[in-house]
Amino acid sequence: MLKLLRQYNQWILAVGGTLLLVAFLMPTAIQNCAQQSGVGGAVWATYENGGELKGTDLDNARRELLLVEFLGNPNRAQDPIAIIGADQDPAHWWLLVHEAERAGLVGGQAEGLALIAARAAAQTAAGTPISTEQAIENFRRATESTREFVLETASKWSAVMRLLALVEGVDRVSDRRLEQFVAKTLLGINGDIVVIDARSATAPIAVDAPTDERLAAHLAAFGDKPAPADIGLERFGYRLPDRVRLEWMSIPKSAVEASVQNSDELSSLALKKRFALDPAKYGADPRSATGYAAFESIVRARTVEELTKSRLDEITKFASDQLSLAQRGLKRRDLYFVLPDDWASLKPSFSELAASIAEEFGIPAPIVETSGVAPVAVSTVGELSGIGRASTSRFGTPMRLQQLVTGARELSTPEPTAPVQTGVAGPALVGENGDVYLFRIEEALPSTAETDLAAVRERVAADLTALERYRVLERDLASIKSEAASQGLRAVAERFGTSVQAVTELREANPQLLGFGFRLPSPIPGLGNEPKALAAIIDAVRVLPLTGDLSTIPVADRTFAVLSPDKLSLILVEVRELLPVTVESYSGFVANPAIVDTVRDESVALDVRTVFGFDELARRMNFKRIRGEDGAELEPAADAAAQAEAPSTGTTGTGS
Numbered sequence: 001m002l003k004l005l006r007q008y009n010q011w012i013l014a015v016g017g018t019l020l021l022v023a024f025l026m027p028t029a030i031q032n033c034a035q036q037s038g039v040g041g042a043v044w045a046t047y048e049n050g051g052e053l054k055g056t057d058l059d060n061a062r063r064e065l066l067l068v069e070f071l072g073n074p075n076r077a078q079d080p081i082a083i084i085g086a087d088q089d090p091a092h093w094w095l096l097v098h099e100a101e102r103a104g105l106v107g108g109q110a111e112g113l114a115l116i117a118a119r120a121a122a123q124t125a126a127g128t129p130i131s132t133e134q135a136i137e138n139f140r141r142a143t144e145s146t147r148e149f150v151l152e153t154a155s156k157w158s159a160v161m162r163l164l165a166l167v168e169g170v171d172r173v174s175d176r177r178l179e180q181f182v183a184k185t186l187l188g189i190n191g192d193i194v195v196i197d198a199r200s201a202t203a204p205i206a207v208d209a210p211t212d213e214r215l216a217a218h219l220a221a222f223g224d225k226p227a228p229a230d231i232g233l234e235r236f237g238y239r240l241p242d243r244v245r246l247e248w249m250s251i252p253k254s255a256v257e258a259s260v261q262n263s264d265e266l267s268s269l270a271l272k273k274r275f276a277l278d279p280a281k282y283g284a285d286p287r288s289a290t291g292y293a294a295f296e297s298i299v300r301a302r303t304v305e306e307l308t309k310s311r312l313d314e315i316t317k318f319a320s321d322q323l324s325l326a327q328r329g330l331k332r333r334d335l336y337f338v339l340p341d342d343w344a345s346l347k348p349s350f351s352e353l354a355a356s357i358a359e360e361f362g363i364p365a366p367i368v369e370t371s372g373v374a375p376v377a378v379s380t381v382g383e384l385s386g387i388g389r390a391s392t393s394r395f396g397t398p399m400r401l402q403q404l405v406t407g408a409r410e411l412s413t414p415e416p417t418a419p420v421q422t423g424v425a426g427p428a429l430v431g432e433n434g435d436v437y438l439f440r441i442e443e444a445l446p447s448t449a450e451t452d453l454a455a456v457r458e459r460v461a462a463d464l465t466a467l468e469r470y471r472v473l474e475r476d477l478a479s480i481k482s483e484a485a486s487q488g489l490r491a492v493a494e495r496f497g498t499s500v501q502a503v504t505e506l507r508e509a510n511p512q513l514l515g516f517g518f519r520l521p522s523p524i525p526g527l528g529n530e531p532k533a534l535a536a537i538i539d540a541v542r543v544l545p546l547t548g549d550l551s552t553i554p555v556a557d558r559t560f561a562v563l564s565p566d567k568l569s570l571i572l573v574e575v576r577e578l579l580p581v582t583v584e585s586y587s588g589f590v591a592n593p594a595i596v597d598t599v600r601d602e603s604v605a606l607d608v609r610t611v612f613g614f615d616e617l618a619r620r621m622n623f624k625r626i627r628g629e630d631g632a633e634l635e636p637a638a639d640a641a642a643q644a645e646a647p648s649t650g651t652t653g654t655g656s
Contacts, residue, residue: 045091047623055627061090061505064153066143068093071119071157081157081162084609091625092284095617096163097156105159112154164187166627178595182586186514187538187546188579189506189557193490195526196480196496198469198568199231204497207468215460217454224449233565234461238450240409245374245443248387249350251315251357252309252367253434259305259363271299308434315361315508316428316436322356323348323425323438335419336409343423350440375445381405387437390429394418401439410444470568477561477570482570485556492572505579508534515596524571535563537573546580 045053067089073079079087087091100106116139124130139150184556197203210218218236225237264270275282275395277294282295282302292299301451331338340346358365371384382388382402391400407415412423420426422441429437433646450456473480484492489500505524510520521531541558544550550558558575581589589595610616617623 010045012468020121024350029306041569042627044627045623045625047095047621048096048309057094060149061094063143063145063149064089064094064097064156067139067150067153068157070139070142071115073152079606080161084164084612086160086612089614091613091623092617094158095614095621095623098613098621099612100156100159100163103163105162107155107159109148109151109155111158112151115154115158116151130332140313161208164612167608167611178590179586182514182595183581184538184542185508185519186511186581186585186589187507187542189537189541189573189575190504190577190579191502191504191506191573191575192489193495193501193503193525193574194484194493194498194572195501195524195525196473196492196498196570196572198473198570199466200497201462203469204495205469205472205562207465210461210464210468213455214464218464219450219453219456219460223451226622227446230567231463231466232568233467235566238456238459240445240448240450242378242406242447243445243639244371244378244381244405244408244411244635245352245373246367246381246384246405246439247372247373248370248437249354249366249368250386250431251312251319251321251363251436251438253312255309255363256315256361257304257310259361260304260311263307266300266304267309269304271296274303277298287630312362312434312436315357315363316438318360319353319357319438319442320425320428322353327424335416336421337424339423347440348425349425350438353438370645375443378402378406378411386431386435387429387439390431390435390437392429394427401437405441408441408444410446412447467570470565473570474563477563479525480570481559481561481572484561485559489559489572489574498526506537508536508538511585511589514589516592517595527564527567527569527571530564530567533562533569534569536562536564537571541575544575544578546578550575550577577627 007132042055043052044055065087068081072081072087076082076087081096081208084092084096087098097106112476113132113136116135116405118133120130121136123135139154139181140147143153154493166358188267198205219238221236222236226239226241227237228235232481267569272292275284275295278297279285282298284295326346327337330340354366354368357363369387371381379402382400384401387401389400392404393399400419403410404418404420404426407413407418408420408422420441422444425440429439431437433528453460480492483495493500503522506522506524508521508531510518510522513520521529521534524528524534527533537560540562544553544558555574560573560575562571563569563575564571
């Protein structure tokens with residue numbers, strides 16, 4: 001017996017151990033299987049008219065999200081599904097898919113196959129070869145599912161993406177709204193117009209001079225606001241802009257070109273050698289018998305250009321090296337130098353550098369200039385003669401002086417990708433005529449609120465006076481209109497020191513451009529482009545009959561008065577003729593779909609985070625959880641909490 005045990009001990013241990021292990025695990029396995037079977041078949045959630053979701057549906061949604069992660073944008077901040085929060089919540093994902101199915105957007109396995117094939121082709125073109133079947137197999141392994149499951153999930157993902165895109169890009173323009181828009185926008189006016197501008201110093205509108213208290217209060221209210229292009233009601237500003245004081249040195253290309261005229265490279269022998277090396281470079285046909293003599297002037301001009309550029313490059317490098325000598329040993333913080341307190345005495349002098357360049361390269365000393373004693377607004381730097389239009393490509397894309405200075409470290413909007421700082425020479429600039437410029441910001445003052453009334457007293461007083469004049473026009477609107485109707489526009493124009501202007505085809509949009517999606521309004525004589533005032537005029541005159549002879553209507557009924565708060569003006573219009581849109585012309589306009597772009601109101605755009613957020617989808621589909629994701633049954637209160645706590649980043653909303 002012992003001999004038998006010794007002979008088969010390994011077999012006995014293997015078989016016996018296996019039997020013991022099975023006996024030990026069997027009760028737990030049976031219990032787990034029963035539990036999983038119960039959870040998988042149990043109702044997990046309800047939706048719509050008695051629809052039920054079971055545990056298997058939840059499990060499928062979880063596995064689908066694994067594939068969605070591979071199909072979506074790796075950058076979650078740019079992935080539409082992640083943006084609405086459906087990439088982390090199986091319930092949210094299921095609701096999205098269900099919405100796409102109801103819209104008839106899910107195409108089936110064929111669509112999923114086409115999507116994966118396109119992804120595989122793109123990956124292959126990018127340098128990582130992979131076949132469609134390999135991609136499907138990779139997805140299948142990652143999700144531990146079947147080929148059919150992968151294709152169906154890819155189709156669902158594609159359908160959801162189309163659904164989101166459709167809602168974001170849908171035109172919220174009805175036929176009726178389009179008709180009304182075209183009818184109003186293209187209604188033309190022929191007549192006369194008078195603009196009474198309260199901002200005009202010649203307008204004889206008597207108002208009291210503003211007191212010091214009012215001046216101070218007005219500056220306190222608008223001193224921190226940027227100055228607008230045109231003042232208007234609540235449109236004042238006195239904030240000091242970014243300002244700089246510049247110094248620069250210009251190296252004229254003409255001076256360098258003159259210095260290379262005696263170069264040995266311009267001798268006849270040297271020029272002939274250049275031509276012989278590459279005749280095609282100078283426009284000669286290598287197969288032709290035409291010799292150097294026919295192209296001598298071209299060869300000389302091209303050589304002078306090349307020598308000039310080479311010499312300019314040498315001078316630029318020399319100057320840049322000299323300017324950077326003083327910066328050696330300075331510490332840096334980020335991309336900027338940490339300048340010592342005595343840097344003003346240590347920094348290189350442009351005047352001394354100009355003398356060194358003249359001595360080193362035998363050219364007249366470069367000219368050193370400044371922007372003036374006082375700092376100038378950065379917005380005016382581009383107007384500086386010569387250097388204002390010079391540019392550099394040192395930071396990738398070409399940048400002009402104003403762009404560089406705007407991003408200076410000490411100003412309001414520093415630009416670290418093109419580091420420029422006060423006291424340190426910037427990159428060399430090349431002008432439109434080839435001149436080279438080296439510049440340095442000597443002083444930089446960031447934008448700040450204006451608090452010194454003495455500095456802007458005249459502007460503030462003029463603005464307050466204009467505002468008071470506008471208040472008078474606003475108060476006397478009815479009487480001024482009555483005067484225009486009874487005595488004519490010319491009488492009113494003479495009283496207010498202005499003139500009558502004839503208008504022809506005054507419209508809110510140019511008919512020739514509207515069909516292409518461009519809404520270009522007619523300028524108002526004496527006021528310029530003022531869309532709001534023009535729209536108010538059109539709204540006012542639409543009470544007149546669109547057809548028929550308007551001369552039969554009393555002048556008083558054809559005279560209108562409109563205020564323009566943005567221009568502090570009053571506008572009087574006497575209509576002689578209206579030019580409505582005909583049915584034929586309307587058909588021509590709407591034939592071009594680009595016209596919809598001019599009608600679309602972006603303020604009513606749909607937000608997919610709201611429309612397809614979990615809360616809104618659950619409300620629309622009457623979705624209610626019965627069990628948690630662990631299979632445990634939820635209490636009614638816990639159900640509500642689970643709904644509220646479901647991941648739904650940026651998805652708050654109660655209606656579409």
